[in-house]
Amino acid sequence: EAGVTQFPSHSVIEKGQTVTLRCDPISGHDNLYWYRRVMGKEIKFLLHFVKESKQDESGMPNNRFLAERTGGTYSTLKVQPAELEDSGVYFCASSQTYYGYTFGSGTRLTVV
């Protein structure tokens, strides 16, 4: 089966610009997660979708981040306006149960 697909793989934007990251989960996986690793820190949870509903968005840093999941399929994470501290690697993961997470390769975001 196809894995979790994320794009772009890399994005370099200027402070104040907008960036949209996309994640295509494994087909049939109801659970979709966004995580982020900033330089020198551990991977941290951002939010969790069950189908198209936000189950938990307690990890979202602030209201510059907006996540959506259209029709319970792919998800987008928009950062607007981007700040320097938003730089990092953004991972998407999907699962059918809580025991089997599959991660994408991540999007490396650099804000300059």
Next chain:
Amino acid sequence: TQLLEQSPQFLSIQEGENLTVYCNSSSVFSSLQWYRQEPGEGPVLLVTVVTGGEVKKLKRLTFQFGDARKDSSLHITAAQPGDTGLYLCAGEDYKLSFGAGTTVTVRA
């Protein structure tokens, strides 16, 4: 406050040697998961442990879960260069809380 502490942070050994990575949690999670991550890729799930005292084996990898379900270890026997990577433990409670990881380098 970091919930999961991993040690050591870095580990460099010769091919054929054994190694152990530790993960200690300040909380009890529903399960504890071990992942391996290579550069440019996302974490790949190795194993999930749920029950205190549980031991799981995956070829040359042995995972142990402490009786109190707060500590875990990953032991690799006769390490090979292909075992090189970042090893992460994560506690699961409807979402994952990751440790900072242990970077393992196996020299040929």
